[in-house]
Structures are given as C-alpha cells and as structure tokens.
Amino acid sequence: MSHLSPLLKQSSDVIAERGEGCYIYDAANRAWLDFTSGIGVTATGHCHPRVVAAAQEQVGRLIHAQYASVKHQPMLDLADLLSEHLPSPLDSVSFTNSGSEAVETAMRLARQATGRANMICFHGGFHGRTVGAASMTTSATKVRSGYHPLMGGVVFAPFPHPYRYGMTEEEATDFCLRELDELFVTQTSPCDTAAMMIEPVQGEYGYWPATTRFMQGLRERCDQHNILLISDEVQAGFGRTGKFWSYEHFGITPDIIITAKGLASGFPVSAIAAPQSLMEKAWPGSQGGTYGANAVACAGAVANIHVIRDEKLVDNAAERGKQLRGELEKLKDEHDFIDEVRGMGLMQGIEIVDDQGRPDGDKAAALLKASEHEDLLLLRCGTHGQVVRWLPALIVTEAQINEALDKFKRAIERT
Numbered sequence: 554m555s556h557l558s559p560l561l562k563q564s565s566d567v568i569a570e571r572g573e574g575c576y577i578y579d580a581a582n583r584a585w586l587d588f589t590s591g592i593g594v595t596a597t598g599h600c601h602p603r604v605v606a607a608a609q610e611q612v613g614r615l616i617h618a619q620y621a622s623v624k625h626q627p628m629l630d631l632a633d634l635l636s637e638h639l640p641s642p643l644d645s646v647s648f649t650n651s652g653s654e655a656v657e658t659a660m661r662l663a664r665q666a667t668g669r670a671n672m673i674c675f676h677g678g679f680h681g682r683t684v685g686a687a688s689m690t691t692s693a694t695k696v697r698s699g700y701h702p703l704m705g706g707v708v709f710a711p712f713p714h715p716y717r718y719g720m721t722e723e724e725a726t727d728f729c730l731r732e733l734d735e736l737f738v739t740q741t742s743p744c745d746t747a748a749m750m751i752e753p754v755q756g757e758y759g760y761w762p763a764t765t766r767f768m769q770g771l772r773e774r775c776d777q778h779n780i781l782l783i784s785d786e787v788q789a790g791f792g793r794t795g796k797f798w799s800y801e802h803f804g805i806t807p808d809i810i811i812t813a814k815g816l817a818s819g820f821p822v823s824a825i826a827a828p829q830s831l832m833e834k835a836w837p838g839s840q841g842g843t844y845g846a847n848a849v850a851c852a853g854a855v856a857n858i859h860v861i862r863d864e865k866l867v868d869n870a871a872e873r874g875k876q877l878r879g880e881l882e883k884l885k886d887e888h889d890f891i892d893e894v895r896g897m898g899l900m901q902g903i904e905i906v907d908d909q910g911r912p913d914g915d916k917a918a919a920l921l922k923a924s925e926h927e928d929l930l931l932l933r934c935g936t937h938g939q940v941v942r943w944l945p946a947l948i949v950t951e952a953q954i955n956e957a958l959d960k961f962k963r964a965i966e967r968t
C-alpha cells in the first residue's frame with residue numbers, strides 16, 4: 554500500500570526517475586515526450602545544465618537565509634533581473650513560494666493600499682487552492698466544494714468565452730463589459746472595489762484568451778475608479794504565450810503582476826511586482842514567510858531567466874506555438890470530436906466533445922492514456938476535464954512538435 558495520500562492522483566502511471574530537456578525517463582530508461590512541463594513550470598526544460606549548475610553551486614554556499622533577518626545575493630540578483638522585464642512603473646518585487654501565496658499577497662496589497670475590501674474576479678478564473686485564492690476561483694467547483702464559507706468580498710463578472718456563450722468575440726466582449734458595468738451598480742460599487750484580478754489567458758478553465766477590447770475595457774474602468782488591475786501571470790507568463798507577459802497581447806499594463814511556474818523552471822519561488830509607491834502602502838509585516846526567496850531557488854531562477862534570454866525562448870514559444878496551432882487546427886478539421894482549438898503560443902488546448910457536441914471528459918482521458926502508451930505526456934483541463942492541453946517547455950523544437958503530433962495521431966487510432 555502506498556502511503557501517499559489517495560487524493561494526490563496522477564494523470565499517468567509514469568514514475569519519473571530523471572528529466573532532460575523535453576523528456577522524462579523512468580528507471581528503465583523509457584522516455585516520454587513531456588508536453589505537460591510539470592503544468593507549465595519547466596520553461597527551460599527539465600534540468601537545463603545552466604540552471605542545474607547555478608543551483609548546485611548555491612546549495613554548497615548558502616541554502617536558507619531568511620529575508621526578515623538578512624539579504625542574500627541570489628534574491629537581490631533575481632529582483633534586479635526580474636525588474637528588467639517589468640513594465641514601467643512596476644519596479645518593486647516581493648517573493649513567496651507558490652502561485653497561491655503570491656495571489657494572496659497581491660490581494661492583501663490591493664486591499665491595504667486602497668482601503669477597499671472587494672475583489673472583482675472573472676468567471677472561469679483559477680488563482681489557487683488556499684482560502685483567499687480559492688475564493689477568487691471559479692474554474693471548477695472542486696476547488697471550492699466542502700471548503701465553504703470562503704472569504705467574503707469577492708464578486709464575479711463574466712469573461713469572454715465566445716464558444717461557450719455561442720457568440721462571436723465581439724458579442725461576447727460587449728456582453729461581458731455590459732455585465733461588468735452592471736456589477737458596479739448592483740454588487741460592488743467602485744468605492745468598495747480594491748482590484749480586479751484576471752488571468753489574461755485563462756488556464757485551468759480550458760485555455761481561453763481574453764479579447765483586446767475586453768482587457769482595454771477593464772483598464773479604462775480601473776483608471777476611472779482608481780481600482781487596481783492585477784494580472785495573474787502564474788501560468789501564462791514568462792514567455793509561454795509568445796510574449797514575456799500574457800497581458801502584452803492586449804495593449805494594456807496592469808498595476809500588479811503575479812508570477813511563478815516558468816520563473817524558476819521547477820524551484821518553488823513566486824513573486825508579485827508593483828510600483829514601489831504602491832508597495833509602500835502595504836502594512837508593515839504583511840508580506841513574507843519563512844521560506845520565501847530561498848537562496849537555491851533564486852539562484853536557479855536567475856540562471857533560468859538568463860537561459861530564456863540567451864536562447865531567445867520567448868521568440869521560440871511564438872514560432873513553435875504557430876506550428877503547433879496550425880497542426881492542431883488540421884487535426885480539428887479531420888476529427889469531429891475536436892470542436893475548437895484555443896490558446897496562445899505554447900499554451901494550446903483542444904476541446905473534446907461527444908457526438909452530441911457536449912464536453913467529453915472521458916474521451917479526453919482516454920486520449921491522454923493512449924498518448925501515454927505512445928510515450929507522450931499530455932494534460933487535461935476544463936470543468937469537465939474535456940480540454941486536452943499542450944504546453945511543452947519553451948525550448949521545444951520543430952521536430953519535437955512533429956514527434957508529439959505523430960504520437961497523438963497514433964493515440965487517436967488506439968482510442
């Protein structure tokens with residue numbers, strides 16, 4: 554009997570022994586092409602030699618130096634390096650360990666800085682599993698069920714999901730902006746609203762990019778009412794969508810950025826970024842934690858960012874994303890059970906439906922299992938687990954995308 558919690562379920566039966574680039578190996582040296590990237594984490598692939606070397610060097614020098622008592626160089630270097638990728642006027646960075654923790658830090662900052670309580674979040678958003686983050690999450694009830702009462706002060710506005718609403722992008726955008734304005738006069742007046750928290754490209758709900766007019770509409774309303782706009786870039790940031798931050802696709806700049814996952818390619822470090830003048834409005838002692846900005850994690854993250862830059866991985870994500878998207882569109886044309894292809898860059902999902910056009914999580918699960926037999930690892934998302942998602946490391950090559958598609962085509966034949 555395994556002593557691991559039965560709730561920590563895996564989507565595959567693989568027991569990973571080691572990882573290299575886009576591949577995961579078991580103890581018998583069988584290789585799987587990993588198009589999960591540990592849920593979008595391993596931006597520079599598994600065990601990039603420069604990331605490994607930096608962490609190994611740091612682990613023998615200093616592992617833990619708590620940031621409430623001392624500073625350490627990897628943390629300072631990471632803050633400086635990260636700031637080079639931040640839009641003006643965001644020039645101040647605070648570190649935590651996970652995406653959820655960073656989400657909570659951003660929310661706390663927004664509430665303290667504005668003196669207002671309410672958060673506007675968007676239908677389908679996923680922000681994490683801790684109470685505050687789960688309270689702002691509506692990607693699936695499994696994140697919230699049995700956990701009530703959740704945190705108060707959260708209201709939800711619709712997010713443009715044209716496919717789900719049976720609308721065009723323009724119609725969905727109009728509808729969502731109209732409902733947002735309605736929210737201000739029915740549920741949370743602007744003077745009670747601290748921030749809007751949004752994933753510009755929704756992840757867990759099924760890979761849904763927002764529209765430009767919608768994001769610009771949020772920015773306008775935030776400016777008009779002194780509400781903070783928070784971009785949750787935990788999954789879509791760090792180059793995954795073909796731009797460094799996913800909000801860049803929509804011609805807006807947020808007031809607070811939340812980042813994790815691709816930031817350190819596997820080390821548990823997350824961050825929020827905001828203008829110094831805003832950060833200073835947070836109350837003393839309100840940011841931090843025992844393990845935040847761990848020295849080894851920061852050293853790994855610094856090397857990781859250098860690799861992303863030197864190997865031009867954001868450009869690669871854009872290029873390879875185009876290739877992947879084109880091939881997935883062709884697959885959709887060939888198979889009725891693929892109803893839509895969505896996403897941006899190397900964050901692509903295919904919506905799997907039954908012969909009545911309903912979301913088909915069972916079929917998507919069968920496709921994943923068959924892919925595993927073909928030595929390809931994929932993941933699912935969406936409320937019904939009906940979206941097969943493709944999120945390889947940003948180092949993925951043209952040949953590896955083709956290899957993954959060939960394996961998936963064989964998996965379709967098996968299913």
Ligand SMILES: Cc1ncc(COP(=O)(O)O)c(C=O)c1O
Binds near residue numbers: 679680813
């Ligand atoms: C957009 C987004 N925000 C927040 C989180 C929570 O991050 P973590 O699982 O590290 O707490 C996730 C995790 O998938 C995410 O995708």
